[in-house]
Amino acid sequence: MYPNNKEQPNDAQDRVIKVLFKDTGEAVLRRFLNLDVHLQTKLPTEHIKVKAIARKLSDLVFLATIQGKKACVHIEIQNTIDRNMYRRMLEYGLAIMEEHDLPLFQILIYAGRRKARFRNYIHHDFGIYRWLYHFPILDLGGLSRQELLALGEPDLLPLLPLCERERRRHSPEKFIRECLDMLLGQVRLQNLSLEEKGTLLLRMQILAGSVTDPSWAKKLFDEVMQMFSLEENWVYKQIIEKGIEKGMEKGMEKGEIDTIRSNIKKVLRLRFGTLPSEVTSELERETAKQKLDYLLERAVLAASMEEFKSALFSA
Numbered sequence: 001m002y003p004n005n006k007e008q009p010n011d012a013q014d015r016v017i018k019v020l021f022k023d024t025g026e027a028v029l030r031r032f033l034n035l036d037v038h039l040q041t042k043l044p045t046e047h048i049k050v051k052a053i054a055r056k057l058s059d060l061v062f063l064a065t066i067q068g069k070k071a072c073v074h075i076e077i078q079n080t081i082d083r084n085m086y087r088r089m090l091e092y093g094l095a096i097m098e099e100h101d102l103p104l105f106q107i108l109i110y111a112g113r114r115k116a117r118f119r120n121y122i123h124h125d126f127g128i129y130r131w132l133y134h135f136p137i138l139d140l141g142g143l144s145r146q147e148l149l150a151l152g153e154p155d156l157l158p159l160l161p162l163c164e165r166e167r168r169r170h171s172p173e174k175f176i177r178e179c180l181d182m183l184l185g186q187v188r189l190q191n192l193s194l195e196e197k198g199t200l201l202l203r204m205q206i207l208a209g210s211v212t213d214p215s216w217a218k219k220l221f222d223e224v225m226q227m228f229s230l231e232e233n234w235v236y237k238q239i240i241e242k243g244i245e246k247g248m249e250k251g252m253e254k255g256e257i258d259t260i261r262s263n264i265k266k267v268l269r270l271r272f273g274t275l276p277s278e279v280t281s282e283l284e285r286e287t288a289k290q291k292l293d294y295l296l297e298r299a300v301l302a303a304s305m306e307e308f309k310s311a312l313f314s315a
Contacts, residue, residue: 013210016203017077017111022060024153025075031151032138038065039073061096071103072096079111086119089135106135111162113211141165145182154190157183158203161211172212177301180224184297201225223300260292267299268308282312
């Protein structure tokens with residue numbers, strides 16, 4: 001179930017999304033809007049006060065080139081429905097143009113739980129005189145997870161829990177586990193440090209907690225981070241105690257396999273209690289490190305012992 005039925009502002013979620021789009025906004029604009037844009041410099045906004053609504057502009061504004069022309073790009077992050085958003089965006093745009101005196105492109109990125117229902121235009125028609133103002137909306141909940149993965153931007157992986165709103169709504173915890181599985185699959189392909197892995201996990205945890213029970217999300221992600229820590233500590237211990245001299249590698253590999261196997265059992269006992277004898281026996285027979293690494297992830301992510309057994313006994 002969702003934390004509550006009424007959509008509430010989420011400051012932590014808002015901050016995480018701003019950080020993600022600060023570094024990846026160009027890829028998003030190019031991929032989803034087919035816009036020939038180059039974001040060059042993030043401009044300070046804290047001092048820009050929007051007079052009409054007596055508040056400061058705090059979202060992302062970049063100096064950029066669009067189709068080879070110098071301009072500003074304003075990326076507004078929103079996680080609640082605001083019926084007056086079109087007016088706010090216009091007011092923000094006027095304040096930015098007054099400050100920088102450049103053509104302006106604006107986009108609203110919506111990360112809320114409900115379907116995006118924003119008016120994103122102003123159109124007044126007086127015959128030969130017309131006034132038209134418009135900005136695009138990128139609704140993260142309307143994106144598929146594969147669309148996000150196709151961007152090839154590891155920093156955007158924490159956004160996966162915000163995609164596919166309708167699918168997520170039916171089984172949020174299963175959906176979050178799938179997102180975490182996707183993140184881990186991508187992490188395996190990247191040479192990331194423990195700190196970098198932890199940053200991705202923390203950001204995804206915050207966003208996952210905004211669309212499901214936050215305490216459940218924290219417990220799930222803490223378990224995965226513990227898994228990463230165990231792996232990191234093991235590698236470090238082997239380097240210090242045994243070195244990597246030729247002739248030692250076989251013994252190190254066996255010791256590492258034993259440790260992974262032990263960690264799998266430890267995680268399973270913590271989550272599901274006493275281990276079935278057939279699980280213990282099969283784990284002892286398994287000697288392939290790649291399979292054991294996979295089983296350690298399954299031990300953390302599986303919703304039940306039966307789900308873990310299905311992975312364990314698969315070919």
